[in-house]
Amino acid sequence: xxxxxxxxxxxxxxxxxxxxxxxxxxxxxxxxxxxxxxxxxxxxxxxxxxxxxxxxxxxxxxxxxxxxxxxxxxxxxxxxxxxxxxxxxxxxxxxxxxxxxxxxxxxxxxxxxxxxxxxxxxxxxxxxxxxxxxxxxxx
Numbered sequence: 001x002x003x004x005x006x007x008x009x010x011x012x013x014x015x016x017x018x019x020x021x022x023x024x025x026x027x028x029x030x031x032x033x034x035x036x037x038x039x040x041x042x043x044x045x046x047x048x049x050x051x052x053x054x055x056x057x058x059x060x061x062x063x064x065x066x067x068x069x070x071x072x073x074x075x076x077x078x079x080x081x082x083x084x085x086x087x088x089x090x091x092x093x094x095x096x097x098x099x100x101x102x103x104x105x106x107x108x109x110x111x112x113x114x115x116x117x118x119x120x121x122x123x124x125x126x127x128x129x130x131x132x133x134x135x136x137x138x139x
Contacts, residue, residue, distance in 0.1 A: 056116035056127050063129045064111050072103070 119126040 052118055052120075052125055055125070056118050059127045060114045060116040060129055061111060063114060063131075068110055 113131055115130045117128045117130065119128070
């Protein structure tokens with residue numbers, strides 16, 4: 001009789017631990033795993049969306065640079081490598097920045113005239129670059 005009670009008590013204790021494990025601990029772990037997975041999936045989707053938007057910006061800037069190319073700055077005009085000049089570094093940097101910005105002309109301000117629209121079609125991305133009323137499609 002004593003052995004039967006001992007076996008029943010051990011089975012009851014084991015069954016209690018298994019019940020707690022399967023009905024409380026595992027669902028909590030599954031919920032945490034799913035939450036982490038959805039966070040990772042959300043981050044991946046956000047990264048993919050950012051990548052697509054950045055490609056659209058690149059396409060837009062490419063269209064602007066085709067329509068109004070930058071001017072070439074000759075190295076002789078920069079005079080940055082001449083160390084015999086007694087100019088200090090800050091004035092050389094200021095001169096370089098001025099010449100460099102002038103080389104863009106008005107193409108920087110023209111970027112705002114364009115807009116890039118993105119369409120996801122099956123497994124490809126289509127970019128449409130618009131300038132006011134005119135449409136220039138780039139795929």
